[in-house]
């Protein structure tokens with residue numbers, strides 16, 4: 001894996017340089033406000049004890065309480081957690097969410113644990129997480145955790161505190177105070193951002209390719225199709241299908257629900273997943289993993305618009321190639337901030353005990369996306385730079401203002 005922390009710091013440094021951010025503020029934001037490493041002892045089903053290493057990073061809480069996901073995977077690194085916390089600071093600030101960036105995780109393989117072991121690990125993490133709570137640090141889900149894990153975290157928190165506190169944990173099941181639309185939020189946001197960029201470029205009913213058909217890619221593809229995009233190819237880790245006339249995405253989603261994989265879909269022709277990003281299309285939506293567009297293939301991409309649904313799917317080298325070639329890239333911090341926006345809605349609903357209908361969630365999410373996109377574009381124009389740098393500048397301005405008001409510089 002590439003050095004994601006160095007890449008995240010590089011994005012920060014370049015935006016800071018362009019906007020001439022005060023050096024002491026740049027230095028402050030180049031390091032997390034706090035990064036803790038702690039251990040979670042776990043009693044295994046066979047009676048043995050095992051120690052797991054856990055992390056929590058709070059990039060800054062000048063704008064509001066830190067918030068976001070808990071990642072569990074065997075080769076998790078401190079750098080990955082720090083980078084993701086910085087990205088969350090930027091995503092919150094770009095969408096005008098009054099929250100700082102947080103990220104946590106455990107070095108563990110969830111698939112190697114029994115359900116009981118996994119539950120005890122999650123509860124142990126929450127017990128040892130300091131600080132926590134709706135006004136301090138609000139954990140949510142990420143790779144390796146889900147709504148069930150968040151339900152255990154909330155239950156653990158409420159047992160410790162002795163009161164109900166739905167706003168203390170995000171990505172919960174609806175029945176425990178989760179927001180309607182939380183599962184779909186990131187994919188909806190991706191489609192909204194793609195729609196805004198396509199309109200700006202004057203693309204009408206554009207052809208699009210979506211790489212990755214999981215939580216984000218499937219909802220993004222379905223919503224893009226609803227918005228008039230023609231989805232000409234889709235891939236997952238198993239393979240790809242294509243149809244230049246446009247795939248029936250709802251039928252593809254039903255096929256994936258049934259079989260667990262994209263290949264074998266009768267409504268499309270098998271395609272080569274290795275070259276799917278080079279398909280003849282107008283819009284490319286990488287929604288799988290990071291660093292899939294690199295110096296090796298960026299020159300062969302035919303799309304004029306790339307929408308980063310995944311985190312960091314475009315490497316810094318590919319970003320430069322796209323900029324030279326005039327390919328518009330909607331950066332991850334704008335394109336996939338929909339999940340962070342609805343997590344903020346979830347906390348607001350938890351604090352106010354006012355539960356919004358799905359249409360309200362979607363309408364308010366759309367407004368945030370429109371604002372984030374427009375202000376990122378305005379900053380990009382002001383400084384004659386890319387949309388990515390514009391988004392980072394927009395976010396850094398907001399964080400800078402909060403820091404200055406607090407007299408923290």
Ligand code: NAD
Pocket residue numbers: 186211212213214215216217235236237238273287288289290309310311336339
């Ligand atoms: P997911 O696990 O639900 O789905 C991932 C999809 O990508 C699957 O279809 C998988 O088969 C496919 N895939 C994996 N490796 C691939 C490869 N090499 N080539 C093609 N397809 C591949 O994950 P998700 O929640 O949909 O997240 C996708 C990306 O979006 C990740 O980068 C994640 O960090 C990012 N993201 C997710 C959210 C969210 O709310 N889930 C929010 C922001 C960013």
